[in-house]
Amino acid sequence: MGVLDFFKKATSPLSRRLGPSRTDDDLFDDEFQRKLDYLAMVSRRVFTGAMRAERRTKKTGSGVEFADHRDYAPGDDFRYLDWHAYQRFDRLLIRLYEEEEDLSIYFIVDSSSSMAFGDGEKLRQAKRLTAALAYVGLANLDRIAIVTATDEISGRMQSTRGKARIFRIFRFLKDVKAEGHTDLGEAMKTFVAQHKRRGLAVLLTDLYDPAGFERGINVLRYNKFEPFVIHVVDPTEGRPDLKGDVRIYDCETGEEREVTVTAKVLERYGAAFEEYLEEAKRFCTARQVSYFRADVNVPFDELILRVFRRGGFLR
Amino acid sequence: MHFTGVPLQTLIQIGALAGAAIVVFYILKLRRRPVAVPFSKIWQKILRDKEATSLFSQLKRLLSLLLQLALLALLLLALGDPRTAANLIEGRNIVVLIDGSASMKATDVGPSRIESARERVRAMVRGLSGSDRMLIAQMDAAVTPLSTLTGEISELEAGVAAVKASDASADFARSLRFAADTLRGLPSPEIIVVSDGALSEAADAAGPVHLGEIKLSYVPVGMRAKNAAITGFSVRRYPLDKSRYEVMLEVTNTSDEAMDVELSLIGDGQLTDLSRLRLNPHEKLPRFYPNLSGASKTLEAKIALGDGTRDDLPADDRAYALLPERRRARVQVVTTGNMFLEAALLLDEYLDVTTVDPAKYPAKGAYDVTIFDGVTPSVAAGSGSLLYLNPTGTNVPFEVGALIDDEVGFDELDAKSPLLRYTALSDVNIARAHLLKGEKDDKIVARSFKGPLLIQGRRAGVKFVALGFDVRESDFPLRIAWPLFLLNTINEFVEEDVGYISSFRTGTVWSIPASSASESATLELPDGSKRSVPIKDGRAVFLGQEAGFYKISTGTPQPGAAEDVTMFAANLADPEESAIAPHPKLEVDGRAAGDVGELKIGVRREMWVYLLLAVLLVTMLEWLTFHRRVTV
Numbered sequence: 001m002g003v004l005d006f007f008k009k010a011t012s013p014l015s016r017r018l019g020p021s022r023t024d025d026d027l028f029d030d031e032f033q034r035k036l037d038y039l040a041m042v043s044r045r046v047f048t049g050a051m052r053a054e055r056r057t058k059k060t061g062s063g064v065e066f067a068d069h070r071d072y073a074p075g076d077d078f079r080y081l082d083w084h085a086y087q088r089f090d091r092l093l094i095r096l097y098e099e100e101e102d103l104s105i106y107f108i109v110d111s112s113s114s115m116a117f118g119d120g121e122k123l124r125q126a127k128r129l130t131a132a133l134a135y136v137g138l139a140n141l142d143r144i145a146i147v148t149a150t151d152e153i154s155g156r157m158q159s160t161r162g163k164a165r166i167f168r169i170f171r172f173l174k175d176v177k178a179e180g181h182t183d184l185g186e187a188m189k190t191f192v193a194q195h196k197r198r199g200l201a202v203l204l205t206d207l208y209d210p211a212g213f214e215r216g217i218n219v220l221r222y223n224k225f226e227p228f229v230i231h232v233v234d235p236t237e238g239r240p241d242l243k244g245d246v247r248i249y250d251c252e253t254g255e256e257r258e259v260t261v262t263a264k265v266l267e268r269y270g271a272a273f274e275e276y277l278e279e280a281k282r283f284c285t286a287r288q289v290s291y292f293r294a295d296v297n298v299p300f301d302e303l304i305l306r307v308f309r310r311g312g313f314l315r
Numbered sequence: 316m317h318f319t320g321v322p323l324q325t326l327i328q329i330g331a332l333a334g335a336a337i338v339v340f341y342i343l344k345l346r347r348r349p350v351a352v353p354f355s356k357i358w359q360k361i362l363r364d365k366e367a368t369s370l371f372s373q374l375k376r377l378l379s380l381l382l383q384l385a386l387l388a389l390l391l392l393a394l395g396d397p398r399t400a401a402n403l404i405e406g407r408n409i410v411v412l413i414d415g416s417a418s419m420k421a422t423d424v425g426p427s428r429i430e431s432a433r434e435r436v437r438a439m440v441r442g443l444s445g446s447d448r449m450l451i452a453q454m455d456a457a458v459t460p461l462s463t464l465t466g467e468i469s470e471l472e473a474g475v476a477a478v479k480a481s482d483a484s485a486d487f488a489r490s491l492r493f494a495a496d497t498l499r500g501l502p503s504p505e506i507i508v509v510s511d512g513a514l515s516e517a518a519d520a521a522g523p524v525h526l527g528e529i530k531l532s533y534v535p536v537g538m539r540a541k542n543a544a545i546t547g548f549s550v551r552r553y554p555l556d557k558s559r560y561e562v563m564l565e566v567t568n569t570s571d572e573a574m575d576v577e578l579s580l581i582g583d584g585q586l587t588d589l590s591r592l593r594l595n596p597h598e599k600l601p602r603f604y605p606n607l608s609g610a611s612k613t614l615e616a617k618i619a620l621g622d623g624t625r626d627d628l629p630a631d632d633r634a635y636a637l638l639p640e641r642r643r644a645r646v647q648v649v650t651t652g653n654m655f656l657e658a659a660l661l662l663d664e665y666l667d668v669t670t671v672d673p674a675k676y677p678a679k680g681a682y683d684v685t686i687f688d689g690v691t692p693s694v695a696a697g698s699g700s701l702l703y704l705n706p707t708g709t710n711v712p713f714e715v716g717a718l719i720d721d722e723v724g725f726d727e728l729d730a731k732s733p734l735l736r737y738t739a740l741s742d743v744n745i746a747r748a749h750l751l752k753g754e755k756d757d758k759i760v761a762r763s764f765k766g767p768l769l770i771q772g773r774r775a776g777v778k779f780v781a782l783g784f785d786v787r788e789s790d791f792p793l794r795i796a797w798p799l800f801l802l803n804t805i806n807e808f809v810e811e812d813v814g815y816i817s818s819f820r821t822g823t824v825w826s827i828p829a830s831s832a833s834e835s836a837t838l839e840l841p842d843g844s845k846r847s848v849p850i851k852d853g854r855a856v857f858l859g860q861e862a863g864f865y866k867i868s869t870g871t872p873q874p875g876a877a878e879d880v881t882m883f884a885a886n887l888a889d890p891e892e893s894a895i896a897p898h899p900k901l902e903v904d905g906r907a908a909g910d911v912g913e914l915k916i917g918v919r920r921e922m923w924v925y926l927l928l929a930v931l932l933v934t935m936l937e938w939l940t941f942h943r944r945v946t947v
Contacts, residue, residue: 114353114354117351117353118353206353206354208353208354208356210354210356234353237353237354240352242350244348245347245348246347246348246349246350247347247348247349247350248349248350248351248352248355248358249349249350249351249352249355250351250352250353250354250355251351251352251353252354253355255355256349257355257358257359257362258347259358259362265361268361269357269358269361272357272360272361273357276357
């Protein structure tokens with residue numbers, strides 16, 4: 001090794017020293033598809049008693065048919081508290097009403113550059129989750145549409161239904177590339193303008209929005225969409241392998257900062273990262289927005305099952 | 316302020332280069348690595364608190380650069396070894412006399428006393444303060460300065476490294492005089508003697524050495540004295556039977572304990588004799604080996620301890636001797652018949668005797684010696700050296716005086732003359748004799764009260780001896796002295812000296828017989844090295860300090876002609892030097908030598924160099940670890 005090579009190696013960013021990045025060719029292989037069938041089956045077995053395989057929108061207060069009770073959670077509307085039940089069981093329960101109709105499920109995949117940061121695992125995980133949930137939706141005879149969002153709606157797949165269309169979804173997702181800035185607010189404005197039919201809007205994103213992730217979610221809320229936030233998180237981003245004097249720059253905006261990274265700084269960064277994640281969760285919970293954190297290190301099928309258990313996606 | 320170390324010009328050059336290197340490293344250190352992050356907003360959150368400290372951080376970095384440059388400047392200044400003018404002329408002047416005598420080869424302190432002495436002196440050199448000056452000298456048979464009087468560490472260390480123990484004893488008085496002369500008139504003079512103390516009295520022909528105000532210090536070397544030595548070794552051929560020889564040697568135990576030694580005698584590389592001896596403490600045991608034969612050239616005596624171990628001084632465990640070379644002498648006897656003469660010449664089988672009638676002189680061939688018995692013909696070429704018995708004519712290189720009829724005898728004899736060795740002539744009775752009168756340079760070997768009867772001289776390079784009477788008219792031939800005289804004379808002529816020195820003693824100036832035609836000779840030392848030595852009056856002069864066999868060769872003017880090579884041996888043979896017991900005290904001129912003074916006052920100057928290297932190393936290390944993100 002020459003002296004120059006040595007110096008280059010000594011001063012190179014650590015991310016460049018990782019192995020070759022994985023490709024998307026094997027993203028939806030046979031193994032993946034077998035897991036999708038399994039997940040669709042599981043979703044039916046677990047929830048069939050209540051829903052008979054059809055999907056219904058939840059319109060609290062406006063529905064006519066009582067469907068079920070569920071435990072009160074902070075932030076629920078007091079008007080739907082079942083006081084009779086409270087008298088009898090001494091528990092706070094919320095009454096749920098159902099109204100059967102065709103449900104549209106929109107998958108909004110964040111395709112900004114930050115989703116491909118590092119080894120691009122966040123985007124791959126988002127694609128896998130989208131495909132899996134879409135398959136479950138198709139199996140439940142729901143209408144599925146997929147859009148990709150940066151600071152605009154950069155890609156779009158028309159709504160479709162029927163299990164056979166899953167391959168179209170695969171093709172669409174495979175072609176999705178991460179590039180551009182994140183501005184969920186603007187992108188969602190475009191989205192709601194383009195999609196008049198309301199429904200479930202599953203937002204798969206890392207929520208790295210310089211303008212604030214709240215705007216995008218609020219736009220969906222204000223326009224009667226039912227947001228379901230799947231927060232794709234790469235835990236290694238909370239523990240960057242950095243030391244010494246560095247000039248950090250945002251991979252999307254290019255904004256630069258000089259910083260001397262010490263163990264203490266890293267510790268504070270880790271705390272700030274966790275705080276950011278918690279902030280997103282707090283925001284969604286407070287606004288009755290389903291929030292689910294998807295760790296890239298957890299296999300997607302396990303995540304899907306967690307989504308099912310968490311509720312809000314399948315009813 | 317004076318720079319006595321690296322010159323100012325060089326310092327500036329080094330400073331410019333090293334300073335530039337530091338600044339370059341500093342700039343490289345400041346250039347930050349660009350690193351992409353997924354979301355800079357989180358970083359902004361935590362960096363808001365850091366803003367306040369960034370100014371301090373910048374200052375800290377600049378301070379770091381300034382510190383490094385200051386460090387460099389200080390080190391360069393140290394390299395320059397700056398001194399005030401007052402400091403330059405003060406300081407001690409030290410002459411270190413390192414004993415290089417044979418006893419310093421003792422191995423009682425590992426690896427040897429001389430190495431131990433070198434190590435001690437090396438420590439002193441390193442402990443010199445900046446203004447001290449030192450001279451290293453070796454004392455053996457001579458005194459050899461190995462450096463100048465200097466404060467330069469490298470020169471002094473080179474001088475220390477050049478110290479080598481010889482096989483000679485040390486001339487302490489001469490060494491002290493040399494040191495005293497060197498230090499005369501210098502401030503704070505000091506002589507440091509590094510020795511085992513086996514030194515002679517500090518006095519010579521000019522009287523005891525006075526050191527005056529010079530401080531004398533002593534560094535003793537050595538621990539114990541287990542040693543057996545060959546302190547005498549001599550060999551000679553029998554005059555009448557030169558094929559045989561006798562050996563005298565003396566073995567000495569210089570230690571305080573009895574020891575068994577094995578003594579071997581080796582002739583021409585072959586073991587001739589082996590005997591075991593028991594030596595009491597400090598016993599000198601002479602041994603004679605009469606009537607030996609077998610060796611023709613070299614003899615070596617060797618002792619080893621009976622228990623298989625080695626004594627502390629191997630240098631005196633061997634002794635060397637060389638037997639005188641033998642060759643047949645060609646003798647021409649011009650006589651009308653002399654039974655006594657012819658019978659005496661028959662005694663030595665190594666003589667080729669040709670008897671010639673005076674009328675038929677000269678006989679064919681060349682001769683080493685011609686004996687004229689009562690005749691004095693003109694000397695023909697090839698007659699060699701001449702022995703006149705009862706010369707009567709005028710054709711002689713000396714004057715023949717009147718005939719003395721009275722009974723005479725040898726009233727005065729030159730007892731030291733080689734012609735008279737082993738003889739007793741004082742009671743020889745002579746009926747009639749002619750007085751002989753030589754020239755001024757001729758030597759009278761024996762004379763009666765009336766005048767010289769036996770003279771010796773040289774004419775035009777031809778030696779002659781003349782006896783002024785007819786031996787048949789005396790009782791001389793009836794004595795054993797007669798054949799001895801004849802053989803002594805022939806030996807003197809052919810330079811086969813029965814008083815041949817079988818070995819020289821180391822530490823003395825040797826006069827080695829050599830061809831008188833050359834001006835210099837090549838001497839091959841026992842270790843194989845060669846050096847040129849001058850020849851004066853037919854003798855090569857050399858101060859020998861190594862024991863062993865030497866070869867001396869004189870070059871011939873004609874190319875292709877064979878060189879005249881002769882061998883000789885040299886031995887330590889010094890009981891005082893073999894007594895290797897270390898002496899803890901040294902006394903000179905009634906004054907006891909003190910301990911060596913503090914030689915660690917000044918800072919060792921090489922330290923600056925090491926420091927500079929260390930600082931460069933640490934800077935490099937810091938730079939590297941910084942970028943490897945180890946130290947931050």
